[in-house]
């Protein structure tokens with residue numbers, strides 16, 4: 001058990017830009033990300049003791065580590081309206097959404113409560129660093145890092161999630177029970193998604209530095225055993241095909257706006273006299289069909305830009321603030337030469353081959369080759385430095401900086 005007063009905050013390292021995918025990682029108990037993806041990802045649970053070896057090592061040396069974010073600091077995030085927060089109380093179950101007043105957050109010595117803070121990578125650099133370790137999984141799949149802090153007995157109850165999750169124990173201990181049961185029916189009488197019949201099959205007590213990976217739909221229940229118990233969970237997004245196709249199709253429909261050729265009116269000089277006047281004319285069907293083919297609207301590649309754009313949309317609660325004293329293009333170029341330009345923590349960037357989408361927009365459309373390359377570098381390595389940029393003035397890169405989507409690291 002960690003002591004809150006004597007321990008040092010753990011300082012997670014930023015993962016290297018090129019992750020060693022074939023090498024054994026302590027994070028996965030000595031297997032490589034390649035092996036983890038083949039054997040466990042989306043398939044079966046994995047519990048790893050000492051996934052962050054610094055924790056057991058420091059404990060052995062009598063200098064236990066604690067979470068990078070102390071409990072009092074973490075609780076303050078729940079007062080902030082820019083942070084998505086929820087408070088869950090057990091016995092009886094209740095649920096509230098933040099932001100909270102100071103008085104409504106239970107003190108650490110109270111029991112049976114947990115506070116959940118979503119999207120913490122945008123609010124604390126340590127959370128962003130932890131996420132960097134998981135960048136062997138495509139950015140399009142990553143959702144966010146949620147931190148829970150709880151009093152003894154606190155938890156969200158037995159439930160299942162429809163996405164994969166890595167649960168990293170960061171402070172205090174938590175008891176986890178899991179079950180691969182088929183019956184995932186929920187208790188209809190409760191304000192939370194809690195399983196009606198949870199039948200635990202496995203149980204562990206996770207210490208700081210331990211990690212539990214769960215694929216979707218594995219029932220689980222985590223109960224805090226120590227006051228101020230912190231679990232950091234790396235969560236993934238699994239949009240439904242309906243969502244992907246609808247979003248892709250809407251964007252595809254919008255992109256037809258830019259095609260003046262489609263203003264041309266339908267004409268039917270070959271239409272014959274018909275007895276089936278009520279039927280949609282064959283002539284219309286045939287012409288539309290060849291238009292779809294000519295525009296390649298019957299091919300997957302036509303949908304991918306819209307889908308990439310959709311998946312690169314920031315979370316709805318993301319707030320971007322323009323720089324207070326914006327650099328002019330010349331100063332911006334100088335700053336790139338000496339510093340690092342990075343995406344704001346709430347900015348999402350995704351690539352589709354050479355095209356780069358940032359916060360829903362195609363940033364490489366009609367841009368000079370140096371700007372396109374700059375976006376590709378930003379998308380791949382998440383920063384940009386020492387790059388000569390042509391036509392910066394009206395470029396999408398400078399615009400994104402002026403919108404607060406990209407920021408300079410100090």
Ligand code: SIN
Pocket residue numbers: 114147148155156161165220222231232233
């Ligand atoms: C928690 O951290 O208490 C809940 C995380 C989860 O069960 O997904």
Ligand code: CO
Pocket residue numbers: 159160161165220
């Ligand atoms: Co869960």
